[in-house]
Amino acid sequence: MTTMFVDASVLFGEAKAAKAAGEHGRACDLLRQAVEIDPSHAAAERMLKLIETLPALSFTYTRVVDFLLSKGMGFNEQLVATENLIRKYDLRVGVELGVLYGYHAQHLVEACPNLFLYGVDAFKKLRVGNGYDDVTQEWFDGLCSKTxxxxxxxxxxxxxxKTTLEAAASFDRPIDFVFVDADHGYEGVRDDIEAWWRHVKPGGFVCGHDYDQPEWPGVRRAVEExxxxxxxKPTVDRGFVWWVRKPV
Structure with missing residues (x-):
């Protein structure tokens, strides 16, 4: 009896085609099969890049992210970049704009024992075209409770x-850093940087995610502006993380 071996790259190709056809559940199943065959961080990163533009539905995105984390894979570059910054400069108080599943926040709090982190997220649909058009408020509420x-x-x-701008208007504690990872549109990133800049202590850091991500060209434009x-000028770190130190 002959056992057929399927190359992981073939499954990635089929998953990409399924995604293009709108078969998101099938795309996720194929991606998970691919990572089972090729359990490397490179494969996980490739998988994440493909699913980033999938609708953030519980049956799609959550299944894939949970699977990756169960393998100790995914988000590693981003997590390490932010953790290293916090450790190197002994940053004690931070604000993360955009929490969602809380995986980034969880890693930072666990890896950096001196850190207190505020997570700002309205957990509701704020605008069309931001990746959550098909998500219900019930889904957001459930995710908020889980996080x-x-x-x-x-x-x-x-x-x-609260929304990031509502939170900025009422926030009254100086912070060592803010991590911008909420609305990925140009206006959203621009407004978040401007609103939170004053809250960062001199010598602190303004940083964020998805710089140079092809899916979010507005991030780089807003950051550079x-x-x-x-x-x-921003320092661009691993995992699409960017940061700049606020002048003293």
Whole structure:
């Protein structure tokens, strides 16, 4: 009896075709099969890049992300880049704009024992075309409860359930860094940087995610515009993470 071996690259190709055809559930199943065959970080990163533009439905995105994390894979480059920045400069108080599943926040709180992190997320649909057009408010509420259940027991994380701009208007604590990862449109990133800049201490950091991601060209444009008018340039780190130190 002959056993047929399927190359992981073939499955990635089939998953891409399924995604293009709108068969998101099948695309996820094929991606998981591919990573079973090729359990490398490179494969996980390839998988993540493909699913980033899938609708953020519970049966699609959650299944894939949970699968990757169960394998100890996915998000590694982003997590390491942010963690290294926090550790190197002993950053104690931070704000993350955009929480969603809380995986990034969970890693930072667990890896950086001196860190207290605020998570800002309205957990609701804010505009069309931001990746959540097919998601219900019930889904957002359920995700919010799940995320809080993961992070609040640490004692070093607090949810601010407001929009990023509402939170900026009422926030009254100086912070060592802000991580911009909420609305990925040009206006959203621009407005978040401008609104939160004043809250960062001199010598602190303004940073974020998805710089140079093909799916989100507005991120780079907004970052370069906001920093450029201040005579600054971003450092682009691994995992599409960018950061800049606020002048003293």
């Amino acid at each position: 809080r259940g993961i992070l609040e027991p640490t004692g070093r994380w607090q949810l601010v359930r 906001c920093l450029g008018k201040r005579g600054l």
